[in-house]
Amino acid sequence: MKKRKRILAGIFGAVLSIQMSGAVLAAPEASEEEWRYDEVEIDMHQYDVGHDAGDLVDQYDFTIGDGSEFFPDLPFEDSEQDFEENEEKNPPIIGENGEVIRTAALDLREKESTDRLDSEGWKWEDVENGGTLILNNCHFRTEENFNIVAEGDVTIVLYGTNTIDVPISSYFFRPMITGDNFTIVAGDETGSLEFRNNTGKSLALERLGIAADNLTIESGNIFSDIQFCDINYFFRQEGGNLSISVDEEQEIGIVLNYSNHTDSKYVLSGGSLEIDAYGAGIYGAAEVTGGEVDIQAGVGIIGAEFVIDSADRFVIDGRITGIYNTAGGVDIRNVGEEFCLRIPDCKYGCYPILPMGNVFEPEPKIQEADYTRVNEAVAAAESLNPKDYKSFAAVEKAVKAVKYGQGVVGDRQVIDGYAVLQKRPVDDYADAIYAAIDALEPVPEVGKVNLKKVQTWGYNAVKLTWDRAENADGYRLYYAEKAGEPWKYVTQIANGETVSYIHTGRTTGKNYTYYVRAYTVEDGVKYFGSYSDGKSGKAVPKQVKITKAKAQKGKAALAWNKVNGASGYRIYYKNSENGKWHYVTQIGKGSTTSYTHKGIQDGKDYYYTMRAYRVVNGKKVFGAYAEWKQVDI
Structure with missing residues (x-):
């Protein structure tokens, strides 16, 4: 295993020292307590917030190497005899539930193929430059500084429930499994592996699950309540479910050694990753092309490079920040509806992505959000007639709330008290519009008059x-x-x-x-x-009603009812039903209700009609003609 430096502290000092919202956050002063690991004393009050992690690394050259450097108290040498002697000193025990628990370390570096599935739940199949380790309901509880060590390319196949109880160690950063290259795969759907701290004491900075050059998880369920791994180059998760829960102050879920290997990276292409960590979720470069991610941590990811190109669920809840980018850039491409970076406590300026020194170099690449559904929803709303519904206010409000021009993560937003960096608000615009449309109540139908x-x-x-x-x-x-x-x-x-x-x-x-x-x-x-x-x-004067048309010698006497509002009347006659009307006279008083037409000829028929008029602005406005009355002379 290659020699490499370890970062012990200062990570969160570097993060917290960033100026946010115009102010430098101050962390509580460190106590005078001294931490002692392998005779190296660290006076922590010298390293308060503001110091880069490298300061501590450079001053204290913590290393992990191979052979005796890595395991200064190895209980045996690389020989079958030593292996057997160690087993004699540490025989299996029976657990509380009757299970067999192996208490001796398992060194596979020079181990020939061995089958102990029936007695201890493990089988080693040795091949050139590696081998296959089968675990079937296997339980380790060794007081050694490691449980399994191997070299070359090793595949670990899991059947049933496999457990590694983590012991208290006097050594700094000791892995439970260590070697060159590991691939973990489930032999059946029950295959699982658990790294379990049941000591009741803090193991922060002491124990971790796996240390290797490369690690691949293809399938299986893996649980760890200590730091899960420290990987030199690539940690690929292609499937399976990895769940890490570490609540100690300095604990990190996954560590990639990019300080010494700039191409080291965690790559998730399938399965699921769930981390609950007091410190950081992932320390190192990360790339997500598939699979689900849920991280709750002080800082979700501290990394040289971060790339996400996946529409699967990706959620980070960070107490300080979501992604702390130290170098290499942030590239957020295709993401789905369940993409979210947020700071629920929102205490330190609420930045979902935070650059080293407040300067992104290079600038983050952030895909612009897809507004197709939003535009379709707006068009659907605009096609409706608001008058057809009891209330259209909710639809208008939802349309008005749409903000265009946001990226996948948009500008820094505070939604419901959370600092949020996500695509979800853009899709929520469309959902809100459609929900308002679905809730519309049409007005009751009423006929057109x-x-x-x-x-x-x-x-x-x-x-x-x-x-x-x-x-x-x-x-x-x-x-x-x-x-x-x-x-x-x-x-x-x-x-x-x-x-x-x-x-x-x-x-x-x-x-x-x-x-x-x-x-x-x-x-x-x-x-x-x-x-x-x-x-x-x-409005015109009412039609006149002729009440009297009586013939007299050489004349005709007419009478009518008074028309309200009339200024006067006009009278007309004709000598036959189909004859032409002739003007008789105009009476200039509306109160007059009679008139005698003189000078008419005997032996002729006379037909009389009349109409009332009212003078408005100097002009006469006439009512309808009266029904004619006949007079025989």
Whole structure:
């Protein structure tokens, strides 16, 4: 295993020292407590916030090498005899549930093929430059500084539930499994592996699950309540479910040794990753092309490079920041609806992505959000007629809330008290519009009024008549004096059975165009139907009624009823039913109700008619002709 430096502390000091919102955050002063690992003393009060992790690495050259450097107290050498002697000193024990627990370390570097599936739950199949380790309900609980060590390419096949109990160690960063290249695969659907700290004590900075050059997880369920791994080059997760829960202050879920190997990277292409860590979720470069990610940590990812190109679920809840990018850039490409970076506590400036020194170099590449669904939703809303619904306010509000021009992560946003970096708000715009459309309630149907006629009803009134509209509880009437002018309200009739109305106070001879619409009432709210077609009419003096037409020698005596509002009358005659009317006279008083036509000839028939008039602005406005009366001379 290659020699490499370890970062112990200062990670979060570097993060917290970043200036946010114009202020430098100050962390509590470190205590005077000294931490001791392998006779190396670290006075932690020297390394408060603001110091880069490299400061500590450079001063204290912590190393992990191979052979005796890595395991200074190896209980045996690389020989079958030593292996057997170690097993004799550490025989298997029976656990509380009757299971066999192996207490001796398993060194496979020079181990020949061995089958102990029946007795201890493991089998080693040795091949050139590696081998296959089969674990079937195997349980390790060794007091050694490692449980399994191997070299070359090793495949670990899991059947059933396999457990490695993590012991207390006096050594700094000791892995439970260590070697060159490991591939983990489930032999069946129950295959699992658990690294379990059941000591009841903190193992922060002491123990980790796997240390290797390369690690691949193809399938299986893996659980760890200590730091899961430290990988020199590539950690590929192609499937399976990896769940890590570490709550110690300095603990990290996954560590990639990119300080010494710039091409080291965690690559997730399938399966799921779940991390709950007090410190960082992932320390190192990361690339996500598939699979689900859920990380809750102080910092979700501290890395040289971060790439996501996956529409699967990706959620980071960070107490300080979501992604702390030290170098190499951030590239957010294709993401799905469940992409979210957020800082729930929102205490330190609420930056989902934070660059080293507040400067991104290079600038993050962030795909612009896809607004296709949003545009379709807006078009659907705009195609509706708001008047067809009881209330259209919720739809209008949802459309108005749409903000265009956001990237997948958009600008820094605070939504519901959270600092959020995600695509979800863009899709939420469309969802909110469609939800508002689905919740629309159409107005009750009410028929269109058929306005039949507008007729004069005297010199200052008109009468409107219409057919009863379907489902009508009442009507509203409007009129316009000229085409193109705003309508004026006339009245409301609160009876759906009423089908006429007399509009008084009109100017004689002036034309008015009328409109009527019905309404229905539901839950105390009026809902209106369509307006009727317009019909016009005007007020003129009423038709005169001739009450008397009597022949006398050489003359005819006429009488009539007085017409209200009349300024006078005009009288006409003809000598046959189909003859031509001739003007007789004009009477200039509206109160006059009789007239004698003289100078007529005996032996002829005379037919009389007349009409009232009213003078308006110097002009005569005439009413309808009276029904004619015949006089025989």
